[in-house]
Amino acid sequence: NAGVMQNPRHLVRRRGQEARLRCSPMKGHSHVYWYRQLPEEGLKFMVYLQKENIIDESGMPKERFSAEFPKEGPSILRIQQVVRGDSAAYFCASSLQGDYGYTFGSGTRLTVV
């Protein structure tokens, strides 16, 4: 029973490029959450999705960031026209339902050069 799978583990992008981060939740989990951890800071909520629905995107920056969780395939966090301030670790978590807590992936570490 594989855990939450995130890829790539490390991603380097030049300023202005697009970054695509992927997350496959645990088998049977239909709730997916994305969090960002900036250097020397705590984890901050970004977005909560269920299949084909965005439930809460109140933590997402208004521009350049988008997320989806299609009927088939992994959840994708997309960052367009990356800037140096986007450099961070991005974590995905999944849950069967809130009662059982979250399981986190190992994260994608994005470096913008």
Add this chain to the structure above:
Amino acid sequence: KQEVTQIPAALSVPEGENLVLNCSFTDSAIYNLQWFRQDPGKGLTSLLLIQSSQREQTSGRLNASLDKSSGRSTLYIAASQPGDSATYLCAVMKTSGSRLTFGEGTQLTVNP
């Protein structure tokens, strides 16, 4: 707006010592509270989950307590080992399935 605070920010202890990590939250209307461990450059590992109706949870050398009315939780680690060295994070959930609000973490170092 929920705020979660963890004290101390860093802690260094000799091997074998029992220790307590503290977590406080400003809004006592929570659904559950979860303690995580994060190793450098790694993801988060769930340690203990306490539902709002529970007072404590135990797993091995770890014991977490919850006092919802006062907005506090503690993580007790017995007989600490060097392998316990990591950052410990406390997070609260307001309603079932909603976001987690994290504290800044306590960085623990257990010296051999």
